[in-house]
Amino acid sequence: MGKLGDMANKAKEMAKGHPDQADKGVEGAERLVDERTGNKYDAQTDKAADAARRSYGRGEPTQR
Structure with a gap:
């Protein structure tokens, strides 16, 4: 896998380990x-x- 794919996988793993912070970033x-x-x-x-x-394991729908 190329560098971009490796970075994406690392970001996904980091988000899985810190879902609350990842949620804030997505929002x-x-x-x-x-x-x-x-x-x-x-x-x-x-x-x-x-x-x-x-x-990253947070399949909750968007709350608006």
Whole structure:
């Protein structure tokens, strides 16, 4: 696997070990994108955030 894949795997493992911190990062990124796009892509950012959470074991749907 290439360097990018190795980094992604390391990030996923770190998120699994620190899910609360990972949740804060995902929420912050989602909020930032929504703010900068005027919520134009809100459904897509919700879906992406949920997928990110599932990748490290937090499959809970977005609470809004």
